[in-house]
Amino acid sequence: MALLEVRSLTKRFGGLTAVSELTFDVNEGEILGIIGPNGAGKSTVFNLICGTLKPTSGTLTFRGENITGLPPHKIAARGIARVFQGNVLFPESTVITNVLIGMHLHTGLRTFGFLFGGHHARRREKALRERAMEILELVGLADQADEVASSLPHGNQRHICLAIALATEPRLLLLDEPVTGMNAEEVAAMLETLRKLRREQGMTLVVVEHNMQAVMGLCDRIVTISYGKKICEGTPEQTCSDPAVIAAYLGAEDDVA
Amino acid sequence: MSRSGRTWSKALSGTVFLAVVLALPWILRPLKSSAYWTHILILIAIMILATSSMRAIFRTGELSLGTAGFMLLGGYCSALLSAKVGISPWLAMLLGAIFTAAIAALVAYPFFRVKGVYFVICTLLLGFIFLYLAGYLDKLTGGWQGFQFYHISPVLKIGSLTIAFTTKTNIEYYYLAVVVVGICLFILHRMEHSRVGLVWKSIREADQLAQSVGVNLMAHKIFIFVVACFFTGVAGGLYAFHVHALSPTSTPANVFHFFTSVYCLLYMVIGGVESFYGPLIGATLFMLLREWARPLSEYWPLVMGGILILVVFFMPKGLAAFREYIPEWSSKLRRLLRQRPTGTTQP
Numbered sequence A: 001m002a003l004l005e006v007r008s009l010t011k012r013f014g015g016l017t018a019v020s021e022l023t024f025d026v027n028e029g030e031i032l033g034i035i036g037p038n039g040a041g042k043s044t045v046f047n048l049i050c051g052t053l054k055p056t057s058g059t060l061t062f063r064g065e066n067i068t069g070l071p072p073h074k075i076a077a078r079g080i081a082r083v084f085q086g087n088v089l090f091p092e093s094t095v096i097t098n099v100l101i102g103m104h105l106h107t108g109l110r111t112f113g114f115l116f117g118g119h120h121a122r123r124r125e126k127a128l129r130e131r132a133m134e135i136l137e138l139v140g141l142a143d144q145a146d147e148v149a150s151s152l153p154h155g156n157q158r159h160i161c162l163a164i165a166l167a168t169e170p171r172l173l174l175l176d177e178p179v180t181g182m183n184a185e186e187v188a189a190m191l192e193t194l195r196k197l198r199r200e201q202g203m204t205l206v207v208v209e210h211n212m213q214a215v216m217g218l219c220d221r222i223v224t225i226s227y228g229k230k231i232c233e234g235t236p237e238q239t240c241s242d243p244a245v246i247a248a249y250l251g252a253e254d255d256v257a
Numbered sequence B: 001m002s003r004s005g006r007t008w009s010k011a012l013s014g015t016v017f018l019a020v021v022l023a024l025p026w027i028l029r030p031l032k033s034s035a036y037w038t039h040i041l042i043l044i045a046i047m048i049l050a051t052s053s054m055r056a057i058f059r060t061g062e063l064s065l066g067t068a069g070f071m072l073l074g075g076y077c078s079a080l081l082s083a084k085v086g087i088s089p090w091l092a093m094l095l096g097a098i099f100t101a102a103i104a105a106l107v108a109y110p111f112f113r114v115k116g117v118y119f120v121i122c123t124l125l126l127g128f129i130f131l132y133l134a135g136y137l138d139k140l141t142g143g144w145q146g147f148q149f150y151h152i153s154p155v156l157k158i159g160s161l162t163i164a165f166t167t168k169t170n171i172e173y174y175y176l177a178v179v180v181v182g183i184c185l186f187i188l189h190r191m192e193h194s195r196v197g198l199v200w201k202s203i204r205e206a207d208q209l210a211q212s213v214g215v216n217l218m219a220h221k222i223f224i225f226v227v228a229c230f231f232t233g234v235a236g237g238l239y240a241f242h243v244h245a246l247s248p249t250s251t252p253a254n255v256f257h258f259f260t261s262v263y264c265l266l267y268m269v270i271g272g273v274e275s276f277y278g279p280l281i282g283a284t285l286f287m288l289l290r291e292w293a294r295p296l297s298e299y300w301p302l303v304m305g306g307i308l309i310l311v312v313f314f315m316p317k318g319l320a321a322f323r324e325y326i327p328e329w330s331s332k333l334r335r336l337l338r339q340r341p342t343g344t345t346q347p
C-alpha cells in the first residue's frame, strides 16, 4: 500500500479545470517529482492534498485513511507538511521563532500551560528550543537563529520555510519549487538537505520544481502534468525521452534541460 | 549580567508604576476637583481594559470595532441584574461579562468567515445593533430615556478593609477598578507571552502557513474574540457601577456609542500596537490630554486628529516604542544638518 494514494482527483474553478482526473501514488520513502509547464495545476494539487482547497471530485488516501476534504490543520496533524511556493514564512519573527511556531502540534503543553505559561511550560519551551536548534542545524541556519526572518536572503528564507515544515515532524513533505530563484550553490545545499532527510529520517518527499536539472538529479520518479492532466509517469530517464512531455514543454516554453 | 540588569530595571519600573497608580488619588487629594480627577482615572482604567481587549483581537490580525457594543452589553446586563433582579454587583459584573462573552461566541463563527474590512464592518454594525436594541427594548432597558439605578451597595469586607459600590467616594471605586483591570491585564499579559500568544502572532503574520503547521485558525480566532469580549464586558460593568446611569443614545458623549470603539483604536495605535503597554500609554495620555484640552471644546477632535496624524507619520510603532525613535531621529537630523551647506553651494 502506498503512503499517499491520489485517485481521480479533479478541481474545477468555474469553467477552468485546473486538475483533471489525476491518479498517482506516493510510496513510502521515495522522492517523487511533479513537473509541468506554468499553470499546469501543480500547486493546485498540493492545495488539494493539504486541504487548502476542497476537490471537486476524487479521493485522497493517506496511510490507508481517507483524508479527502479535511481542513488543513487536520491534514497537518496526520503528518503532511508543506513548503509553499514563494517564501511564505513568519516574516517579522526571528528564525528560531519561525521554527518554534512550526512545532505547534508537538508542544506537549496542557491547556493551562498553553494559555498561561508557567514553570512547566517554560521548561517545555526550553526543550522545544533545543529541538528547534537541531532543525536549524540540519538546514544550516543555526548561526542566524536570532535574525529576523525577512532580513535574510532568498536562499536562506527558503531554508526557513523548510525548517518550519520539518518542525511539524511530517511523514510526507510537499515542496513547491524549493530551489526556484536560487543560485547554484544554494541549489546544491538545498538538494543535499533534501537527500539527507530521506537518507537519515526516511522521509517521503514530493517535489514540484521547474529546475529540470535539480528534479532529474533528485527524484526517483516523476509525474508530469499538463493542463491538469497526467501525461507521463516514470523514472527521470523515461520522462526526459517521453514525446508527450517534450511536446508539452515545447508548446509552453523551452526550459526543459 | 545585562539580562539580570534588565529584569531588575523592569521590576523597579513596575514597582514605581504600581506605587504611582496606587498613590494617585492621594496625590490628587489637595486639588479642589479631586473627585472629578478620580472619576477621570476610573474612566482611564476602564478604557485601558477595553483597548487592551481590542488589541488582543488585533494580535490575530483582525480589527474589531465592536468594543462600544460589547461594553454596552456588559454594562446593561450587569446593571439590570443588579438593579432589577437584586444580584450583588460583584456577581452581576461577572455574569454581565459572561453574557457578553456568550453573545460574542454566538456571532464569532459567522464573523470570522470573513476577513479584513468585512470583519471590521460586521463588528461595527453589531455595536449599532446593540445600541438600538437597548433603545427599543424599553420594557427591559428603560429605552431611549436611559437607565438609572440607585441602590444600597453591598460591601465587601477583607479584614479591616471595606470596599463598597457607592457613588459618593470615588477613591474606593478607583481601587476596585484598578484591581479588576489589573487582574484582567495580568491574564491578558500571561496569554500573550505564552504559547497561545505565539499562535496569535503566527496567524497575523501568515495565516495560511499557520494553518499548514496545524493551527486551527477558526478555533483560535473565536477563542481570543470571546476572551477579549469577556474583558470588554467587564469594562462595561465597571462603567455601569461607576456612573449608575446608562444610555443608548447616539451622542458621542455616550460611552456605548460607536465613538468609543474609534477612541480605543486611536489609543491602541498611538500607544503602539506591538507593545502590551501601548493601550496603557495611549489611553492614559490621550484621556488626560483631553481633560487639559477642555477649553478647546469643539476644536478638540481637530487637535486630536492632528496629533494622531503626526504620530502615525513619525512614530509608526506608537509611543510605547519611543526609545527606538531617538537614534533614528537624531541620525536623520544630523544628516539634514550635514546636507544643508553642500546644498547651498551647488548651483
Ligand SMILES: Nc1ncnc2c1ncn2[C@@H]1O[C@H](COP(=O)(O)OP(=O)(O)OP(=O)(O)O)[C@@H](O)[C@H]1O
Residues within 6 Å of the ligand: A013, A016, A018, A036, A037, A038, A039, A040, A041, A042, A043, A044, A045, A085
Ligand atoms: N484559487 C483559484 N481560483 C481560480 N483559479 C485558480 C486558483 N488557483 C489556481 N487557479 C488556476 O488554476 C491553474 C493552475 O494553477 P497552479 O497554481 O496550480 O499552477 P502551477 O502548475 O502551480 O503553475 P506555476 O508553475 O506557475 O506555479 C491556473 O490556470 C490558475 O490560474
Ligand SMILES: [Mg+2]
Residues within 6 Å of the ligand: A042, A043, A044, A085, A176
Ligand atoms: Mg505553482
